[in-house]
Amino acid sequence: MAPIKAVRGVRDILPAEVGRWQRVEATARRVFEAYGYREIRLPLFERTELFARGIGDETDIVKKEMYTFEDRSGDSLTLRPEATASVLRAYIEHGFHVQPKPVRLYTLGPMFRYKRPQAGRYRQFHQANVEALGETHPALDAEMIAMLVDFFRALGLADRLELHVNSIGDAGTRPAYLARLLEYLTPLKDRLCDECQARLARNPLRVLDCKTPSCQPIIEKAPSILDSLSAEASAHWDSVRRGLDALGIEYVVDHRLVRGLDYYVRTTFEVLTRELGAQNAVAGGGRYDGLIQRLEGPPDPGIGFAIGMERVVLLLGEHDRSAAPAALLIPLGEAALRRLMPIARSLRERGVNVELAYGERKLQRELEHANRLNVRYAVIVGDTELEHDQCVLRDMKTREQRSVGLDRVLLELAPSRADREGGASPG
């Protein structure tokens, strides 16, 4: 019998990668909390109805991608395909709406969607998800987008990403625009891909973000929703843009950005990369005023986004050093080992991760070991160093080395905050 393997589209996150995950999670927490967001931890499954009503019956997610099952009492349950519906369910259930507005919440964790797996796309994946509830002011939209940009800046990724923003209007905008869009698309129907022909009847807005090459020339000439905004939606959109400009945020206005979930109104945004092939969205979100009420809650507006953590970790790349210990301590002989043991312990107590060799192998072998561990430094103590209570501190990348007093090792190895979060170059 063959050994059992993990389910298709579901992966283990191995130790070599976990350092990057921890860095991404720590950065998300720090940036979100700096803006006043607080963590909420939610269940991984909910009543199926919550997602059907929350995300929309006509969306791909609800129609084709949910992991739905009956439990032993016959209730229909679903592994959450996204977090927004669950956050709103909790907001309503726990009466959060009496708290000062906006109520700012974030949550990190796995989501589940049954899609064809490919690079950057999985059936269990992870999101860092943020929601601000109970406030319509457009400055909140701009501030939230700025927070998303700050997250990518803190990881040193901002230069490799592009921010796209759009407004898809509100209930007052939509019918007029859909009529214009249908008027444009219907005569061209035969030239659209099969899926878009079906969308034309069900949800014509979704034609705009079709990726099929043959549809592109048609989509490019489609009327822009920005030309159909109601006066109110238009004022909101202008104000969001003024906010982004005041914050110095660079963005591309992308009138095709309609998103794949049905709950959005007005502001929508995505962060895109050219480096991950077809899976080019690293984060996405927008406003969903009216959704809380549709879930039988108070008439509170909301806006949020989710970051795809796998894609961020992929962008950070394999050369990231954050998973590696800061140093390998290399004693050359028994006496040096005994001197380094308590030093290793006090470094670890102070938050510096180190590995200690045991003094039995030749220096050359230990340096090869240090290279394989991907440590930044080797701390070498032989008899001569021991005599002067010193070590040789070797930078494994530049191969430069110098003598340092053993009482100063902590100062040399303690990482700055920028190093830990990735301000430093990862290579």
Ligand code: HAM
């Ligand atoms: P979404 O665009 O469906 O939005 O997902 C957000 C991000 O999750 C995507 O940009 C992508 O990076 C990542 N993602 C989605 N599906 C997969 C997958 N199968 N494998 C790997 N990564 C994936 C939402 O989920 C909304 N709930 C966001 C939101 C929050 N809007 C308002 N509040």
